[in-house]
Amino acid sequence: MSDSSKQQQELIRNFSIIAHIDHGKSTLADRILEYTGALSNREKQDQYLDTMDLERERGITIKLQSVRLPYKAKDGKEYIINLIDTPGHVDFAYEVSRSLAACEGALLVVDAAQGVEAQTMANVYLALENDLEILPVINKVDLPSAEPERVKEEIEDLIGLDASEAVHASAKEGIGTEEILEQIVEKVPPPSGDPDSPLKALIYDSIYDSYRGVITYIRVVDGSIRKGMKVRMMATGKEFEVTDVGVFTPKPVSKDELAVGEVGFMVASIKDVKVTRVGDTITDANHPASEPLPGYRKINPMVFCGMYPVDSGDYDDLREALEKLELNDASLRYEPETSGALGFGFRCGFLGLLHMEVIQERIEREYNIPLITTAPSVVYKVYKTDGELLEIENPTLMPPQQQIDHVEEPFVRATMMVPNDFVGAVMELCQSKRGEYVDMQYLDANRVNIVYELPLAEIVYDFFDQLKSGTKGYASFDYELSGYKTSDLVKMDILLNGEPVDALSFIVHKERAYYRGRQLVEKLKKLIPRQMFEVPVQAAIGNKVVARETIRAQRKNVLAKCYGGDISRKRKLLEKQKEGKKRMKAVGNVEVPQEAFMAVLQMDDADSKK
């Protein structure tokens, strides 16, 4: 290795920022960008790194960003600091872990008033797994309610990090930015890769650009990557010629090569993000590395739901929207399906519920297509008596009970880290969700790691919300698929006016079937407005009705009020009534509001208290 390249490598620092939502990650990132001159005031726009409207609004990062910052430290040397952004939700835990794997250090930003929050802990543990140097930063010290010393103690107690040198910062006021940069230079180790080994570059994200094809975000771990080089994606085996490499300043700037330890992008006329999987290793096709980088997982969608346009005329627009979203989202799946109740639509697969909500919101907002989303489902394995195996993502497709030998459902291994006081609450919750106890470890006097096997279907319901409320938000939560197990499951059909509504069917554990059916018909009775005729709402397993409610007929709807000559008020009233109708879907001759199709999710799950 030449001395100069060795020197160059010594001056690189790669880090990311871990913070709870609202604890000021994006603002801090902006301050760092400004301080290092990467962002001129002219370009300044609040929260530069969160580029999607939705990200900025919900304060969550969905697509990752990175930026290369030149920094002249107090020691007189010119460093290159790469900031790699991370998404912030359990649905994207794998992406987080890969972007952390691209770093040597992480800033742990904690709100000086609110202290350490659950989400933060989950990511801190991911960072520790990846052997990152963690630098605590106490943010918002300018707030009157700030208690930096208490928060430091908390960091030491809860996470076991030395917080004595934690930077006191206020990203809003620009306090502490220089000190943070100095600590990064001083404490985060430089990348340790070997420039002379065959190329190994970690893919931590990719985006689709309509002019250049897929732009892959990479961290070079060993060797280097150059324009014109032939590379291979080790997991998918696909080979491409590199047409461009470069760095983000934050504007993309082309370079001849990315050397060991560097973070940047690669373009290679790739048409499909599914080829460039997050966590995969890029290597030199002519001198391939023998082993890929560790940690790659193939991500499969775990949660499925039907998405239908409210107005069937929007079907083609919906397909186009999904096509466009898929270009940028390797974990989104969709295929056409038809529902008797809802018409033509798509069955879509997602990483989790948040992922689903994000996609749904983007379609409604960016593409302006009002949607009806059916309740999410998982993939069931149905073994039929004739030996056939069906994988069912849509409850409607469940074969009749008598053809089924048995059904398996996906289980996850769920790891929850909670402060001591909440152990009882968490165990009770897991038990009520058909969980099987696996393990429990006291990490120290305060923290307990609880491991349960849980049916994924229960998590898809409202497990996360209940966990949060049951632990005042302190529990961290991560899960991975652990396999399929036989369960006593049945399909519940919902009938409106005697007609089964396929979009409302769901699969449920037999023991809870009666209860859930009862609850759902009650909920539907509340959600579906009265019609001009009586509408029975029934829940049935096979031919057996297990619950029934009746939506009484509306008996009149008339303006018998005296309005004199004031037609404008009359019209306003009628318009309001008509507007309300537009959000309804006619199922048979029953007008059903959008929310009804998600009702199965919104049941206040009293069975957790059973």
Place this chain on the structure above:
Amino acid sequence: MKPRAVYIHIPFCAHKCHYCDFTAYVVDGQPVDQYLEALEQEMARTVEETPPTTIETIFIGGGTPTVLTPVQMERFMQAIQRYFPNRSEDIEFTVEANPGTTDPEKLAIMKEGGVNRLSFGAQTFRFDLLKKIGRTHTVEDIERSVEQSRMAGIDNVSLDLMFGLPEQTVPDMEEALARGIALYPDHFSVYSLKVEEGTLFHRKLLEGKLPLPTEDDELEMYLLTRRRLMEAGYKQYEVSNFSRPMKESRHNTTYWLNQPYYGLGAGAHGYTNGIRHENVRGVSEYIRLAHFRRPVAQMHRVEEGEAMENHFILGLRLMDGVSRTRFERLYGKSPEAVFGPVLDHLQKRQLICLKGDRYLLTEQGLLFGNEVFASFLKEVV
């Protein structure tokens, strides 16, 4: 088409009723004389802009027009005579009145001014219910007022009744109808209570302190009303209106036929020269503006599409329904050319039917009028 109907609003009342959201102010301390002066100014400006032809109907509404003192009433009658002198021989000239606010002197002045119809806000015939809705008259007041009206020679009398009042029961309604019918009026307007924002009732409703009858009871009151009045020889000619033969309110029918009318006074609406307007509601604002110009708060030209929608929304309220021929004559297009799919769909759902030349509400359609009317509105994008 020139307006042949005049509406004039008197926004003063002795008390404000708990359900009222019309332009109405408690009369004590109000600048009534200045208001009447402003009204004259508005009438002057209006007839200058749109000179009147033969007037067929005049309707003085409120508020309570009969809170005017005899002197004020006389002045008011003279002003109307001055600006709308050309009256049809069989003019219908109505004044709204609250029971107990008329006396022989005032009635004589009105009669002298040409008034030939009185519309009494009886509302109901149970004193405690009347009190609860904020009315200050008694059951005896109703009976006495009707009698006085006839004695004064104003013998075309209409009674307003309300149903769906808090704590009102079906038997209450039955009694109100019986006692109303016993007075032998020529006409009934029977309205359901609608709780409007900004009223005392609305606040009570939000607080959960407004014991409204159930939907079933309310419906029963409406059906009972139709039954009882029909038995007593009244014909339903509109969703809420019933009359003896030839005693339909010709003034209100102007509205339902979507025909033009002058609208004068604070908060009044008018429809002249294809323009609908609404006057300012505040009395002092009205007085101030009327010195300079017509005290209009907003106005808008009704485009043909909207006019055709209004034509059906208003017209279907009449039991005679909407005449295809008249529609075609007015707009040069058939109703089917404009509303084809809507008309089909409504007929399929048996909410309307076509009888000869006319589209009518069916029995079911009458109960679901809002469904029917709303479907004529263009999609709001």
